[in-house]
Amino acid sequence: MPTDHHHPHQTKQRDSNVATLARAWKSLRIHLLAKVATFDLSMTLLLAVFLLGWLPIGNVEGFAAEPGSIQVATFDLDVTPPVGSMMAYDPVRRHDELGLRCRGLVIVGAGQPIVLCAVDWIGIANGAHDAFRDALATAAETTPDRVAVHCLHQHDAPRSDFTAEQILHHAGATDLGGFESSFQRDVLQRLSQTVTAAVPHAQTITHAGFGTATVEKVASNRRLLGPDGKVKATRYTACGDPELRAEPEGTIDPELSCLVFYNGTKAIASLTYYACHPQSYYRTGVPSPDFPGIARIIRGQDVPETMHIHFNGAGGNIGAGKYNDGNKANRLVLAARVADAMKRAFDSAERFPITADLISWSVAPVALPPAPHLDRDQLQATLENPSSPEAQSAPANLAWLGRCQSGHKIDLACLGVGNVRVLHMPGELFVEYQLAAKKMRDDLHVAMAAYGDYGPGYIGTEIAYGQGGYETSQRASRVDKSCEHVLMDSIALLLGKAE
Template sequence: MKSRRRSIVLLAALNIFLIVRPAAAARAEAVQVATFDVDATPPVGFVMAYDPVKRVDELTLRCRGIVLLSNEKPIVLCAVDWIGIGNGGNDAFREALANAAGTTPDRVAVHTLHQHDAPGCDFEAEQILRDLGVKDLGRYEGAFPRQVLQRASDAVKKSLATAQPATHYGWGVGEVQKVASNRRILGDDGKVSATRYTATKNPALRAAPEGAIDPNLNLLSFWNKDQPIAALSYYACHPQSYYRTGIPSPDFPGIARFIRGQAVPTALHVHFNGAGGNIGAGKYNDGSKPNRMVLANRVADGMKRAWESTKKHPLAVDDLGWQTVPARLPVAEHLNEKELLESLTADDAGKVAVGAARKLSWLRRCQAGHAIDISCLRVGTARILHMPGELFVEYQLAAKAMRPDLNVAMAAYGDYGPGYIGTEVAYSEGGYEASPRASSVAPGVERVLTDAVRKLLKPADAADASTVNPLVRVVDLSIGESTTVELCSGEKVDVKLVDLQETRDPIRQAVRSAMVTVQVDGENIILESGMYNLPQQVAGVQIDCSVTKGYNSNGTPTFWGLDKDARLRLWPKDSPLMKPGALMYPVDQRWFATRTWFDNEPVDGGTKVLPKIYYHSGMDIGGTEELVKVIAATDAVVVSAGDDVLPEYLLEGGGKSRYGEGKTPVAPRADVVYLRDERGWYYRYSHLHKINDTIKPGRTIDQGTEIGLLGKKGSSGGWSHLHFEIKSRQPSGKWGTQAGYAFLWEAYRRQYQPKLVANARRKSFLIAGNDAVLDGSASWSATDSIQKYEWTFSDGTTATGPRVTRTFSKPGVFSEILKVTDEAGNVDYDFAYVHVLDPQKPDEYVPRIHAAYWPTFDNKVNQPITFKVRSFQNQHGNEVWDFGDGSPAVAVKSDGNAVQQAADGYAITQHTYEKPGDYIVSVQRSRKDGVTATTRLHVRVEKE
């Protein structure tokens, strides 16, 4: 015998992204959650699924759930500790609970736990038996279920008065160990050779592999600030340890639920059985009585792990939604009304009536055109699918694969009418679950259900939809054009682009500065685009200009997708730029640890000065090759990793898109990772030295996950850096760069809480004999208390003030030192990069140099620090290090960028400092004619 992992046909094809958001109704201030819980334990003598009740001294059975209240009609989620509620019984429960909650039945989901020492309910089957004159209705006697339904309805109605605000929702995942195993064991012929039921005594069957399961228990929770209101768990497994005792019991899932309820007493714990039709505990359960508590504790441990892993997110009314797709399931060919009626009226009908009545009820409903509602609850990034019958686990696994960017769970055992619902291949494999005795649907059910799930999880355009709205509002305007912008707060402001002035250098005609005059609600402000500028405040808003039309003229228009004169971004005055925790700095190193090339800066590099300008889109963050970790800035789904890419991002015919070719910004390359976040934004991580093996397309990763190591692979120009770029839909309808400097700066401040940061990043590009303005005014203090700006120049002279003008009389690359000091005496350093051309060769770049060090945090006395340097366009001489501590100079020799991708392109040395302090490290290399390129680093050494 063997166990073979299988998945339904569409599993591989359905990596789908995004969702249809319903239109908002009248605005509510907040989501509210009401909880209800009533006793559903049958009395002594009532016939349960298999036996009459003998006594009721175990844990009670519960009918419990929640009501979600927001902008639209209420949503009711109910779980009952019964074996099943099917056909007319399911209809009746949904209708009654809908009336109690003031909603419609299509917004009510009723599920059962499916343990076997418990009642069932099917009012249509009951009526069929009554119409046939059957006296002993057995499990279909409806008096007690109607009592419970009345209790539940009363409880729902009463709960509305005590509904609590749900300010947050939580999502957690916990692995349940040694409980679930696949029941269907295949032989060498591909057919089911044995069924491993929930209690299995056969050691050979228990020794067989676990098979296809979903080991994860998902937990959706609702919170009123820090107080949990409700916890909804989802786990796929038949819930019987043993049964036929005559004693009602919620079995091991119910006991686990009780344990967690005791641990978190303020929250109502509601447990839903997932797609566990072909899953049981048979591998780990021999049916012995003590094993019930063993299994219960294992499930409780999984619930605990899910609780402890829970991440809370703010919950707004727009984060909640409900969508339903009616599905007509195909009826099994073996169902025949005449034969079913004959079996019900035969003298020896007996227990045959149990199955036949339900099947006849199901058949008649299907013949009348009845459709089952397949529903999806949306809570932020969570999606809960509500499904009928004893569904196979492959449906659950496929649904999760459709939306790896979201948190997907499944509640099955809704309408119990269809019985077992297998995959298409399962009906050819045989076995109990696919037999006429167990299943009342045809193999085509897979297509019907999968199509319904796909509709619930897939929008019209997978590339565009998002599950979270960003705080920023973006508008493109032409000069003289006005528009009204609704901010994320709902406030509206009038915005007009009054003027645009662009300054170009005389060498390349590159835009070096773009100034826009903008009017907001009648107040004017002048903004400079990009260039390390942050949003400014005017008229009660924050506003910046991310790009202007001049960058299109001799640059690459597809970078930005800008068709008008300028792009403006707005936020409310006191709003963060991104929600706290939404973004983190994508490298494990200090801010400005080495060279950067940020939003819109013209890149002056290569051999010849060319008229075509590479205006930098995105963020180049320099770093030490092979040592700096690159980390996920957001929670996201991996779209591509190296040359591996999700299939829906391939071109027609299966080819990989190059930049600008596809319907999305994704352009796979061996050194590149693309992630996609809940805003629908794409994040590009380029030039990676290594991509971690765990970064695979389709996987959802948490913020902070290590993606790989910083490097210089791909089209890096030979210098080691991370190219980090955000792409989003722009007002033009095109994909374009979402300028990232302000977002990363905000994220870095939150993450590392610096006290003082010097900023002299703006680069200068000129011909010898001309002036450069060195600007340190973008430096920042947490207390807004910078007292001094002190400059030290390459020739040894000094100056003070946030801005200084200097004449550079000879060619070379210079690194001029800025020191800032705040009122508390804190100091920080940065370096102004000045690129000076030879007036005799104005069409040639001079040699350049890049250096980096590692680690950049928490350096201590006597701790070795690694320094790397590489020169560009210069094979002559050596790089010479001055470590700023009075130690002798150290000479090394890089390859001068002779081969961009050379593994040993950077020259490496180490240095140890004997005293704490701030050290200015300089390294330079001179050409034969004396033209020198210099760069500097600021190394902070802490006390022991």
């Protein structure tokens, strides 16, 4: 087994010494360069070479890196809303033993830093998604296009949409509901501080690993088709109808993927990906990470020295309804099944040496066409009539439509780690996109994180928009059916399969 070349205590002491020296030299350099103007030209050049040569420009302060190596800094923040604040559907009544987390990592050494972030909220949309990426980019000293922010989509959790909030303010609304964002802005400030503090403690990564495992009896397709090819029923994540639970699983991706970063034999971070709506039960008034978050907690207890970060895959049309009748005891049953797959994928991960040249980050900005039913004048009229049944969704619909009409593009991204590719996608994406991406590059290990920018809502396949059902209804989806071609072309580009 490969081992770390440095004793852990020596490494920690060395990194501390380097950080102290770096700060001292930075302070001295600023002071002396301010005095340089009083010297003659030859002394100026000499001091410039001396001072600028000591600390390599562009290196992250706080640790020394081997040439060609990468480093990973992890971060973890409590993002549980306070009692009395509004979540996506209900105000917080109380807290229980669990809370909501914002976790991620910063990859340093492969060009500008790369930031991956997963949040236990229902969704972060539009201007809020921009703000989170901007804040993380500033904290990690990188650019927003090298930052991916995703939610796990738990329902007893907050939403965040600064654009919708602004629309309500302009309309003179006094009740902002779940769009009131003072807590979310506080989280942004604390998250920036957390990441800034984490980066100097980045650890050298010697190896990466990738493993998969089949998740048993969790995921099932929500959209049950009749003989005519239309959706006859929706099997939600909690399904009390035994006839619907008896229907086949349908199209799912049963595979949970696990990407691990190691320092020698120690796993620094474990990133898992699995496509499924995460609700066992909700509308309790108690913030909950639900069964995927509990699975993550279980893994944290099993392997406490590793940061466990979970991403929801393309689970827009996937839930646990076949295996969950709504009995509250099922939350732990589902969590145990996911945790078991996380363990098996982690334990079976195939390790390989990793250097900076094996890390890549690609971005494909896309303009997703808005749904044809979105009409600005109608939405504005709805917004001004709070008693309308559609008034609650009007701010988010107006926010998304305005972004589209302004020419805004969403960044699709792909992280490359050796022969691993992780796609970072927006919205409540259908699982068919994930399956198609894996099939497109079956010579690589492909994983997917969806629920990035939450603005588009559900993103179905083209055929799904003619099949009916909740997910592609006007209530749920804000994009046109032609999105399939836009997304599949960009996925092919990111995976190196564009024609």
